[in-house]
Each structure stands twice: as structure tokens, then as C-alpha cells.
Amino acid sequence: MNPFALSFLILGLGLIGWLTARARALRFDRGGAKRLHSLPAQHGWFVAMWTMLPPLLFLVVWSAVTPGLVRQTVLQSPAAAGLSDFAFERDSVLAQAREVARNPFDTEADPLARKLAPVVRDARSRYAWTGAIAAILLAFAGAVFALSRIRADFRARSKVERTLMMGLLVASLIAILTTLGIFASLFWESTRFFGQVPITQFLFGTHWSPQVIDAKNPGASLGAVPLFWGTFFIGAVIAMLVAIPFGLMSAVYLTQYASATTRRWMKPTLEMLAGVPTVVYGYFAALTVAPAVRKLAVALGDQFASSESALAAGLVMGVMIIPFVSSMADDSLAAVPSSMRDGSLAMGATTSETISRVLIPAALPGVVAGVLLAVSRAIGETMIVVMAASGAATITLNPLQSATTVTKQIVDLLTGEAEFDSPKTLAAFALGLTLFVITLLLNIVALRVVKRYREAYD
Amino acid sequence: MTAPSPAPHKMSARDVSVFYGDNHAVRGVSIDIDMDKVTAFIGPSGCGKSTFLRTFNRMNDTIASARVTGEITLDGEDIYSPNMDVVQLRARVGMVFQKPNPFPKSIFENVAYGPRIHGLASSKTDLEGIVERSLKRAGLWEEVKDRLSDSGTALSGGQQQRLCIARAIAVDPEVILMDEPASALDPIATAKIEELIHELRGRYAIVIVTHNMQQAARVSQRTAFFHLGHLVEYGETDNLFTAPREERTKDYITGRYG
Numbered sequence: 001m002n003p004f005a006l007s008f009l010i011l012g013l014g015l016i017g018w019l020t021a022r023a024r025a026l027r028f029d030r031g032g033a034k035r036l037h038s039l040p041a042q043h044g045w046f047v048a049m050w051t052m053l054p055p056l057l058f059l060v061v062w063s064a065v066t067p068g069l070v071r072q073t074v075l076q077s078p079a080a081a082g083l084s085d086f087a088f089e090r091d092s093v094l095a096q097a098r099e100v101a102r103n104p105f106d107t108e109a110d111p112l113a114r115k116l117a118p119v120v121r122d123a124r125s126r127y128a129w130t131g132a133i134a135a136i137l138l139a140f141a142g143a144v145f146a147l148s149r150i151r152a153d154f155r156a157r158s159k160v161e162r163t164l165m166m167g168l169l170v171a172s173l174i175a176i177l178t179t180l181g182i183f184a185s186l187f188w189e190s191t192r193f194f195g196q197v198p199i200t201q202f203l204f205g206t207h208w209s210p211q212v213i214d215a216k217n218p219g220a221s222l223g224a225v226p227l228f229w230g231t232f233f234i235g236a237v238i239a240m241l242v243a244i245p246f247g248l249m250s251a252v253y254l255t256q257y258a259s260a261t262t263r264r265w266m267k268p269t270l271e272m273l274a275g276v277p278t279v280v281y282g283y284f285a286a287l288t289v290a291p292a293v294r295k296l297a298v299a300l301g302d303q304f305a306s307s308e309s310a311l312a313a314g315l316v317m318g319v320m321i322i323p324f325v326s327s328m329a330d331d332s333l334a335a336v337p338s339s340m341r342d343g344s345l346a347m348g349a350t351t352s353e354t355i356s357r358v359l360i361p362a363a364l365p366g367v368v369a370g371v372l373l374a375v376s377r378a379i380g381e382t383m384i385v386v387m388a389a390s391g392a393a394t395i396t397l398n399p400l401q402s403a404t405t406v407t408k409q410i411v412d413l414l415t416g417e418a419e420f421d422s423p424k425t426l427a428a429f430a431l432g433l434t435l436f437v438i439t440l441l442l443n444i445v446a447l448r449v450v451k452r453y454r455e456a457y458d
Numbered sequence: 459m460t461a462p463s464p465a466p467h468k469m470s471a472r473d474v475s476v477f478y479g480d481n482h483a484v485r486g487v488s489i490d491i492d493m494d495k496v497t498a499f500i501g502p503s504g505c506g507k508s509t510f511l512r513t514f515n516r517m518n519d520t521i522a523s524a525r526v527t528g529e530i531t532l533d534g535e536d537i538y539s540p541n542m543d544v545v546q547l548r549a550r551v552g553m554v555f556q557k558p559n560p561f562p563k564s565i566f567e568n569v570a571y572g573p574r575i576h577g578l579a580s581s582k583t584d585l586e587g588i589v590e591r592s593l594k595r596a597g598l599w600e601e602v603k604d605r606l607s608d609s610g611t612a613l614s615g616g617q618q619q620r621l622c623i624a625r626a627i628a629v630d631p632e633v634i635l636m637d638e639p640a641s642a643l644d645p646i647a648t649a650k651i652e653e654l655i656h657e658l659r660g661r662y663a664i665v666i667v668t669h670n671m672q673q674a675a676r677v678s679q680r681t682a683f684f685h686l687g688h689l690v691e692y693g694e695t696d697n698l699f700t701a702p703r704e705e706r707t708k709d710y711i712t713g714r715y716g
Binding site (some may be wrong): 259337340341342343344345346347348350355357358361362372439 | 547700
């Protein structure tokens with residue numbers, strides 16, 4: 001049975017359940033009481049939920065286990081006798097059989113697969129029907145059970161509320177579980193990597209050249225220090241040298257000096273910077289800023305200046321981060337009570353003295369938190385560095401030289417042809433895990449700072 | 459106690475009006491403030507007494523929609539004239555606010571804030587001297603002398619308000635404006651503030667806004683009664699409370715409205 005038709009049928013049963021329960025609730029003998037505990041519609045929802053949720057949940061689970069059941073059935077069928085014992089080959093034939101079952105005119109397939117296809121098709125349709133019938137039975141059972149509980153004094157209101165609450169809880173858990181899932185998969189792949197390369201060699205090695213890997217000692221060319229340095233240099237030093245002063249100064253101007261009219265158009269315009277797709281920043285960096293930086297380097301006497309300098313990527317990244325710093329600083333400056341400002345002005349301080357001696361120190365925790373969040377955003381930024389930064393891993397303090405970042409290397413490692421269990425590819429997951437842990441720590445610290453700051457003024 | 463001023467009054471207001479946009483908050487008020495005296499402004503909420511007080515150190519300048527007309531002089535000098543430097547003015551006319559507003563800095567730094575801004579201390583010992591003297595005058599020294607580096611915001615409400623008074627007197631002003639300085643405090647802290655006002659009288663001209671008539675009677679020598687933006691009556695505190703000339707004053711102090 002078509003899953004859409006089935007879901008529709010279940011929804012229809014739910015609607016009938018809703019109408020029935022509501023009609024029944026409207027005819028309740030109130031026994032002299034003026035009011036029922038719950039509204040008729042709430043009785044309706046109670047029954048509708050019991051009618052729809054169990055079969056729908058069942059169908060979700062069922063669709064997850066069906067492929068396994070189909071496979072079992074096919075393997076036990078007489079036609080499967082000719083299958084190879086070798087797991088890889090068997091799986092390949094089974095995959096082809098599934099393909100043929102979906103499209104019988106696929107003549108390229110393995111003959112054995114074509115022989116198995118009808119078995120697959122039969123098993124599939126049998127399990128689909130079993131599931132559909134079970135779901136409909138469940139719907140009826142749920143409806144009957146729920147209808148039997150409906151009475152004048154039944155507390156349908158609280159049951160419906162609780163179900164809704166559970167639904168909301170599940171929705172919020174999904175985001176958290178996804179984070180955990182990402183972490184788990186990164187962690188799993190990374191442990192495979194660290195099975196081949198010692199963690200100390202990876203974390204403290206200073207030589208990075210994944211293109212040439214010695215099979216006997218893969219760790220020797222997978223030392224990630226140059227990448228961490230490049231990431232830190234571009235994202236946390238150069239980008240922040242741009243973002244912190246400009247972000248902070250624009251926040252000060254917007255909160256303390258700008259008239260309401262100026263603020264009204266300037267703030268949204270500034271925040272538009274945050275909406276520019278990073279790939280646009282990427283080619284701005286690669287096509288406009290990088291050549292200009294190279295020209296500057298040549299003018300300064302470096303004839304062989306790189307056109308993929310750390311400075312170009314860092315400058316553009318800094319511009320991208322300005323709105324983050326500015327909007328966090330704006331919020332925390334605005335949160336400083338105006339009595340502080342008045343107190344300082346009444347002492348005869350000028351506006352700039354008031355800002356630098358009272359407002360910024362008072363807003364500092366919020367500003368620091370904003371900067372930390374911006375750093376975590378900058379070091380995770382990928383598109384700009386993929387387009388503008390170099391692939392050569394060097395440890396340098398010269399911003400005109402090339403530098404590479406963790407994210408850029410991850411992209412390089414995972415693009416092109418690569419086996420998924422070589423140390424080279426697995427290194428990408430180890431890099432990803434390290435980056436994930438670092439940004440997570442930065443975010444935690446930032447949130448703690450913000451929290452402590454909020455307590456100070458409440 | 460202080461050198462005789464060249465003008466007969468420390469501060470004088472002549473026909474002062476304040477507008478907030480279209481709202482005429484203070485209407486043609488004239489008043490004289492003298493050294494050696496505590497002057498209280500009383501009146502029901504919204505009568506314009508706080509707004510009027512803020513014209514004396516031009517704190518209304520910080521509100522974009524506020525406009526002041528008329529003339530206010532300090533030692534005969536018009537404080538709204540273009541020649542008047544508002545930084546200098548506020549150093550001479552200090553202010554204490556309704557809600558204690560110490561800066562989120564140490565106790566020492568709170569008091570040292572004004573002297574630092576105005577460059578009053580030539581050395582660190584000099585600055586320490588100013589801080590100690592100011593805290594002593596504000597009656598806070600004994601309570602905080604061992605913890606000057608603690609945050610000013612960690613003090614109790616009453617201590618915070620005395621810290622704000624110490625901060626104001628650290629720049630050695632001539633006039634101190636107090637905008638309901640005890641309205642956010644408990645009775646014991648209020649009593650301490652009132653006692654402090656007694657002690658400060660003579661050294662500074664003090665103007666205090668209060669909605670508490672008993673407080674005005676206790677701390678002031680002169681009282682001005684405001685109603686709906688007008689100065690209704692101004693005179694010696696004893697006379698105003700015992701024999702008000704105006705019917706409205708009488709109604710207010712006997713509790714008929716307000």
C-alpha cells in the first residue's frame with residue numbers, strides 16, 4: 001500500500017475519532033455540574049492522538065526494520081542458493097536485485113540478481129501490506145481504547161497538554177541529538193585515524209604534507225601544528241585585528257553618538273554584512289583583495305610574494321566578522337544602565353571619557369563574549385580560506401606569506417579521489433574533531449562570561 | 459566658611475522654563491540658592507522639581523528633546539552662555555542621583571574618578587589623600603577603609619549612596635544637587651544621609667529634591683513648593699510649613715493632595 005495513502009487514511013481515522021469524541025462529549029450527562037473538566041474539542045484531540053500517534057510511530061519503526069526483514073527473506077529463499085559466500089560480492093548482487101525489483105527493464109544486471117528480483121519484490125510488498133494492516137489495526141485499537149475512556153469527568157485537557165509538551169520536548173531533543181551524532185561520527189572516524197597515527201604526532205608534529213605519505217610512518221607528514229597556527233593566525237589574529245576595533249567603534253558610535261535617524265538606517269546596513277554569502281566574500285578575497293595585497297608586498301620589496309597571503313584571507317574574514325562583534329558590543333553597551341552614564345557626565349566627564357572609563361569597562365564581559373564567539377566563527381569559516389588561502393602549510397609570522405587553515409585542509413583532503421580508510425582521508429576527521437572541540441570550548445567560555453555579566457546587573 | 463562670593467547669591471534662576479518636546483515641564487521659575495543653606499524642592503510627582511534641579515548643572519543637555527529657556531547664573535555667570543564649559547560647570551555643581559549609581563569599579567576608583575578626570579591630584583599620595591578626605595566627609599571611611607579595592611557595587615544601598623556623595627565631593631564642588639537621594643533607601647540609611655547633609659551644610663550649597671515633607675522639614679533651611687511646573691511658594695522652611703502663604707501649599711503640606 002502506498003505510504004501516502006496509508007498516512008492519509010490514518011489522518012482520516014484521526015479526524016473521525018476527533019468528531020466522534022467531540023460529539024459524545026457534547027452529549028455528556030453533566031450530572032448537575034455546571035462545567036466539564038475539559039472542553040469537547042479536548043476530548044476530540046485526546047481520541048485523535050490515540051488514533052493517529054501509535055500507528056504513525058509504528059510505521060516509522062516498521063519502515064526502518066523492513067529492509068532487514070526483506071534481506072532475511074531473500075537470503076532464505078531457494079533462489080538465493082547461488083549467492084557467493086563472500087560478503088562483498090553478495091551485497092553487490094543483492095543491491096542489483098533491489099534495483100531490478102524497482103525497475104524490471106534493467107537488462108545490464110547480473111543474471112542471479114534478475115532471478116532474485118521477483119523474490120525481493122514479493123517480500124517487499126508482503127511486508128508493506130503487513131505493516132499497513134498492523135497500522136490500521138493499531139489506529140482502531142487506539143481509537144476504541146481512547147473512546148472508552150471518555151467520560152464527563154475525564155481529564156482530557158491535561159492528557160492533551162502533556163502530549164503536546166512531549167512533542168515539543170522531542171523537537172528540541174532532535175537538535176541536541178544531532179549535535180551528539182555529529183560528535184560521535186567525528187569521534188569514531190578519528191579513533192580509526194589515531195589507530196594508525198599516534199595522537200601526539202598529529203597534535204604536535206610540525207610537518208604537514210598529506211600528498212606524500214610514507215606508508216610505514218604516516219604520522220611523520222601529518223603533523224597539524226602548521227594548520228593550527230595558520231588558523232589561529234588568520235582567524236584569531238588578522239581577522240580580529242580588523243573586526244575588534246571596527247566592530248567596537250561602530251557599536252560605540254551607534255549607541256552613544258548616532259541620532260535615532262542615523263541609527264535606524266545604519267544598523268540594518270551593517271547587519272547586512274552578516275547576510276552576505278561567504279562564497280561571495282571568498283571571491284572578493286581571491287579576486288580583489290589578494291592581488292592588491294600582493295602588489296603591496298611587491299612594492300615593499302618582496303618580488304616573490306604569494307598571491308594567497310594570510311593577510312588577504314584574514315582581512316576579508318575580519319570584515320565578515322565585524323557585524324558579530326558590533327552587534328554583541330551594541331547589546332552589552334545598551335545593557336549598561338543609563339544611570340552609569342548620567343553619573344559620569346554629572347562628574348564633568350566628557351562623552352568620550354564616559355565611554356572609555358565607565359561604559360566600555362562595564363560592558364567588557366559582553367564584548368569579550370562577543371569576540372570569543374566571533375573567533376569561533378572565524379576559525380570555523382571555510383569558504384573564504386578555500387578560495388583565498390594557500391594550501392601550503394607553513395608556520396610564519398609574516399602576514400604577506402601564505403598560510404593555510406584547518407578547514408581549507410579538510411576540504412582538500414576530502415575532495416578528489418581518495419580511499420575512505422587511508423590515513424590521509426581519516427586525518428580530515430581528526431582535524432574536524434579538533435576544530436569542533438576548540439569552537440565548542442570557545443562557545444562555552446563565551447556563554448559563561450555572558451551569564452556572569454547578566455547576573456551583575458539584575 | 460568660604461570666601462564671600464562676588465554675586466549676592468550662589469546660584470540664581472530667572473524665568474526658567476523647560477520643555478520636553480511639546481511638554482512644558484517647568485514654567486517660568488525664578489529662585490535664588492545661597493551658600494550655607496540647604497534648599498529643599500518639594501511637590502507632588504510630575505511637578506517639575508527634578509527637571510528644574512537638573513537645569514542647575516545642565517544635565518538636561520543629555521536629553522535630546524529637552525530645551526531650556528531663561529537664565530541661570532553661578533556666581534553671576536550665565537551657565538547656559540556659549541562661554542560656559544559644561545565640564546567646568548559640572549565640576550563646580552555636583553550631583554547625587556535618586557538611585558545609587560556607583561560605577562562597577564573599586565571603592566577607591568569610584569571616588570578617584572572625578573579627581574582623575576579633572577587632573578586634581580598631582581601624585582598618587584595626593585590622590586589617596588583626596589579619596590580618604592572625601593570618604594571621611596561622606597561618613598563612609600570607617601566602614602570601607604580596609605577594603606578600598608572591593609567593588610563599589612558590592613556595598614549596601616545606603617553605603618552606595620554615601621559613596622556617590624563621596625564621589626561628588628571629591629572634586630570639591632561649590633554646589634551639590636541631590637535628586638531624592640534617600641528615596642531608594644531604608645529608614646536607617648535615610649537617617650544617615652540626612653545626618654550627612656547636616657554635616658555638609660556650610661561647606662557647600664545644597665539643593666535637595668524630596669517628595670518626603672518631613673525630610674524637607676528636617677534637613678532644609680529653605681523650601682520651595684512646586685506644582686504643575688510652577689514655583690508656588692518659596693521661603694524659610696519653618697515659615698512655609700507652619701504658616702504657608704498660598705492655599706495650594708497649605709493643601710499640599712496638610713496632605714490634601716500629592
